[in-house]
Amino acid sequence: MTELEPLRNTFIQEIIDADREAGRHGGRVHTRFPPEPNGYLHIGHARAICVDFGLAMLNGGLCNLRFDDTNPSKEGTEYVEAIKEDVRWLGFDWGDREYYASDYFEYLYQCAIKLIKKGKAYVCDLSPEEIREYRGTLTEPGRESPYRNRSVEENLDLFQRMRAGEFPDGSRTLRAKIDMASPNLNMRDPVIYRIQRVRHHRTGDEWCIYPMYDFAHPLSDAIEGITHSLCSLEFEDHRPLYEWFLRELEIEDPPQQIEFARLEITHVVTSKRVLRRLVEEGHVSGWDDPRMPTLAGLRRRGYTPKSIRTFVARAGVSKTNATIDIALLEHCVREDLNATAPRVMAVLNPLRVVITNYPEDLVEEFPVENNPEDPAAGHRMVPFSRVIYIERDDFMEDPPKNYFRLAPGREVRLKGAYYIKCEEVVKDPETGEIVELRCTYDPESRGGTTPDGRKVRGTLHWVSAAHAVEAEVRLYDHLFKTADPLEGGDIIANLNPDSLRVLTGCLLEPSVRQAKVGDRFQFLRHGYFCVDRDSTPERLVFNRTVSLKDTWAKLQKA
RNA sequence: UGGGGGAUGGGGUAACGGUAGCCCGAUUGGCUCUGGACCAAUUAGUGAAGGUUCGAAUCCUUCUCCCCCAGCCA
Numbered sequence: 001m002t003e004l005e006p007l008r009n010t011f012i013q014e015i016i017d018a019d020r021e022a023g024r025h026g027g028r029v030h031t032r033f034p035p036e037p038n039g040y041l042h043i044g045h046a047r048a049i050c051v052d053f054g055l056a057m058l059n060g061g062l063c064n065l066r067f068d069d070t071n072p073s074k075e076g077t078e079y080v081e082a083i084k085e086d087v088r089w090l091g092f093d094w095g096d097r098e099y100y101a102s103d104y105f106e107y108l109y110q111c112a113i114k115l116i117k118k119g120k121a122y123v124c125d126l127s128p129e130e131i132r133e134y135r136g137t138l139t140e141p142g143r144e145s146p147y148r149n150r151s152v153e154e155n156l157d158l159f160q161r162m163r164a165g166e167f168p169d170g171s172r173t174l175r176a177k178i179d180m181a182s183p184n185l186n187m188r189d190p191v192i193y194r195i196q197r198v199r200h201h202r203t204g205d206e207w208c209i210y211p212m213y214d215f216a217h218p219l220s221d222a223i224e225g226i227t228h229s230l231c232s233l234e235f236e237d238h239r240p241l242y243e244w245f246l247r248e249l250e251i252e253d254p255p256q257q258i259e260f261a262r263l264e265i266t267h268v269v270t271s272k273r274v275l276r277r278l279v280e281e282g283h284v285s286g287w288d289d290p291r292m293p294t295l296a297g298l299r300r301r302g303y304t305p306k307s308i309r310t311f312v313a314r315a316g317v318s319k320t321n322a323t324i325d326i327a328l329l330e331h332c333v334r335e336d337l338n339a340t341a342p343r344v345m346a347v348l349n350p351l352r353v354v355i356t357n358y359p360e361d362l363v364e365e366f367p368v369e370n371n372p373e374d375p376a377a378g379h380r381m382v383p384f385s386r387v388i389y390i391e392r393d394d395f396m397e398d399p400p401k402n403y404f405r406l407a408p409g410r411e412v413r414l415k416g417a418y419y420i421k422c423e424e425v426v427k428d429p430e431t432g433e434i435v436e437l438r439c440t441y442d443p444e445s446r447g448g449t450t451p452d453g454r455k456v457r458g459t460l461h462w463v464s465a466a467h468a469v470e471a472e473v474r475l476y477d478h479l480f481k482t483a484d485p486l487e488g489g490d491i492i493a494n495l496n497p498d499s500l501r502v503l504t505g506c507l508l509e510p511s512v513r514q515a516k517v518g519d520r521f522q523f524l525r526h527g528y529f530c531v532d533r534d535s536t537p538e539r540l541v542f543n544r545t546v547s548l549k550d551t552w553a554k555l556q557k558a
Numbered sequence: 559u560g561g562g563g564g565a566u567g568g569g570g571u572a573a574c575g576g577u578a579g580c581c582c583g584a585u586u587g588g589c590u591c592u593g594g595a596c597c598a599a600u601u602a603g604u605g606a607a608g609g610u611u612c613g614a615a616u617c618c619u620u621c622u623c624c625c626c627c628a629g630c631c632a
Contacts (some may be wrong), residue, residue, distance in 0.1 A: 009572070036632055065619090071631060128630055135628055142628090173630055183561040185628050213632050237562050237627050259563085261625095314581060316571045318564090321625055325569045328582045336596060345592095352597080374594065404593065413591055446602035448591050459591045525592050551581045552593045 001091065003306060004054040006313040008453065011050070012258055016059055021061030025227040027251060032226050033087065033094075034068045034101075034217070037201070042425045043088040043308070043329075044270035050312040052230055053092040064224055065094035069102045070216045072200035080201075085293040091305045092535030097224075100204045100238065101216050104223055108211045109163065111219055111249050112174055112193060116155045120248050121192065121377035122148055123158035124175045130476035131173070133458065135188050142188045148177065162195055162416045165208045170197050176215075178244065186241045190214055218242045221255040229257045233319065263315065266294045266325040267478040269485045283495060284479070290532075290543050291479040291499050300546030301476065302520055304340075307333040324329035330546050337520060337528040337545065342370045342377060343413065345461040346508045346523035346542075348473055352465070356439070358386040364468070368416040371522075380511050384417050387465040387505050391525075394460045395437060397425060402555060404457035406437070407548035412458040415524065418455055419445035437439060461524040468507035471540035474532065475501040512540065520545070 007013065020027050033052040035041065041049075056063035065087060069075045087094070115121035124147045126134060136142030142278045150158070152204040159174055161167065174193035182188055192215035197208045221229045231241075237261045246254040264271075269275065270293060278284050278292070287294050290301035298308065313330040315324045345368070364384045371377035390406070398405040411421040424438040444450045448459075479485075488494065512521065520530040527547035535541040 006571090007594090014574095017580085038632085068632065074631075087576075131630075132628070137560085137628055141560090170630065175589070186560080188628085191630050196630080210630095212630075234626055235632090239562090258580060294616090316581090318571070320570090325582065328570075328609090331582060334594090343592080345610055368591095372590095372592080402593095416590060456591085458593085470623085522592085525594070527594090548592075549592045550593075555593080 001054070001057065001309060003310040004058065004313050005398065006022070006048060007051065007054050007210065007317065008058055010051075010055075010260075010317040011138075011228065011319070012228070012260065012317060013053060013058075014259060016055065019184045022105075028225075029056055029059040030063070030225055030227045030228050031061065031230060031285065032058045032066045032068045032099075032224060033065040033092075034220075034222065035083050036068045036071070036074070037076060037083060038071075038074040039152075039272045039276070040082055040287045040294045040296055041080060042270050042272075042275065042295065043265060043268065044263045044297065044329060045086075046090060046295065046308050047312045047315070047317070048230070048232070049087055049090055049092060051260065051317055051430075053094075054309075055312075056229070056496075057499055061227075062097065063094060064097040064099055064226070065099070066099040066220060066224065068099065068213065068217070068220075068402065069100055069200070069202065070211050070213060072210065074327065077201045079413055082296065088312050089299060090295065090308065099220075099224060099310070100202055101211075101220050102200060103213070104216070104220055104472070105203060105207055106218055107223065108205075108216055109209075111245075112159065112211070112215070112498050113156065114172075115192075115248060116159060117152055118248065119152060120177050121174055122150050122155050122177055123162065124173050124189075124191075125171070126147070131191070132252075135185065136180070139184070143179040144180050145175070145189065148189070149269075149396075157279075162193070162209050163207070165197075167195055169197050169208075170194060174209075174242075176244070178241075180489070183235055184253075185241060186214070186238050188279070188393075191252055198283060211314045214241050215245060216237055218245045218257075219251075222246060222249075222251045226255040226556045229255045231257060231259055232262045233259050233321070259319070260317050261321050264321070265293070265329060266323055266326045267482065268326060269480065271486060274491055277491075278479075281492075283492070289303060290474070290476055293479075296399045299381070300533065300543065302528060302543055303333055304336050304520075305335040306450055310336070311425060326485040333528065333546050334548070339373050340371075341520045341522040341528055343368070343372075343524050344509055345382065345463055346471075346473070346506060346512075346520045347389045347391055347461065347463050347468075348503055348523075348526065349392040350463075350505070350507050351389050351392040351434065352397055353388050353420070353462075354425070354436060354438050355386050355388070355418075355441045356438050360386060362386070363464070365415045366418075374435070382416060382511070383464045385465040385466050388414070388462045389465055390433075390437075390460050390462050391470065392413075392484075393432070394458075395422070397434070405557055406458065407438075410450055411442075411446055411456055412447070412460050413456045414462045415459050416445075416448055417462070418442060420448065463507045464486045467510045469510055469513050469540065471506045471508050471542055473506045474502040475544045477501075506542075509538070513537075515540065517543065522548075 288296035365381040420439040426436040529542040532541040
């Protein structure tokens, strides 16, 4: 995965280098990717995955997959399966190191007991509202809980009875005894265990008390021998707490938490809450709608894992909150697909062309290269006959001077076949719509060049009417029309009404007939497309992954 | 007006006291049987003000702006 190489150029790598030089952690590098199984992974997670796994890989270390499943009310097995599939798809392997915070519940419980015995934790009877009141504010210190100075014995007894299920949900908590006057709110006696009678997806009804993230995370890292615990910026404030637990529990060779910025992209939203809303309100067809920034959506859209890794590496990793232009992501898929996707001719909006001087029943086959970027890809034979279809946009009755395509009296090249000249435009007498072009071909131009070497500026793609395969093509655009989906405060108002255009009756060259779900192609002069899972042999369905850069479109706009 | 972070061309990201570089984008030109790709060039930057120094994006001082934190979420 050489595309991950730029990750060496990050402040995290510098820390790793310094650690190794100092001989810390015995020179080991061991990271973890710790998703909470409460939703689908999205492009934002891709950075975390690439950084966690990538940095381990780049440093000859290991990365664990650990499900942070300490809140059963939101989590479920369906998510763990989806997450595993997505991480694997992105190209990473955690070997047999698939862990769950819930595997450590007993150990965590014992750690809590230890804290109580040290006088560093206590059972608190305050209600959630009271805890909030006692916590103070950003500018005022908190007040100590009246239960703060219970004896070790009483705390031990109460905590054991919490576990035994003697108290109702929410009635008591176990809290770390730190400092209610700390300017860091996280240090104001944070709750480390709550009572919650919710069935856990792995431990079932074994527990009715569950540890909080701040408590479970450092200890899970410690158990797994993690050296560098990488997380996002909002946890910077939690680092003192992370370290407090490790210190109080006398963990040897403790892991260190290092924070970096989340990945934000223009025209994209990565909030789980918002993504869920889009799905639930039907603005998209599901979590894997090709417009969704989920890994499942990107996969269905046709993005390659490699292009996403490249994107993450090129975007870089820092502590600056930054929004990367979606153009970089699109550039990365184009770059990958340009090198690998077989070319195919597809007429999305067909215009019938009759070549009047071409024999009525003749069918010729022309070789067309599968990928000019890759000679090894070879070529295929494409059938040609008297009636063909070209793109409606490739003809203009009254063209501007910089239009190189077909127009009355003009000559163009049909890719790999012949030069044709437009002789007549046939219109529907009622509507005036152009229904057919009547052209002549130059037999001398067979294969795409003429002996006289005359230049033709335009080369069009085409399909033979008699051999064409019909397909549905779904054209996707950014889900949000504004670079910042939150602009103006109303996400829904910023939805791009043209984010999906479904084209039916598209005509493709016959070589695509065998295409299987997930196969990727470049439709010549259009963009990159892949076969959608809705596709059947009778009814092919393609998704546009990304368009080709279109300088003509740009010229038109100007 | 508590605490924790952050500011380098249009968007990202390097440079760790010594030529501000790279990627994306944009623009221009070249090439082309994809108006793609490719090639070349251009564009444009150290948040502000002081200070230290032969020399400052980098060190010091002050200021400005932005992000995060008051879940029994992670």
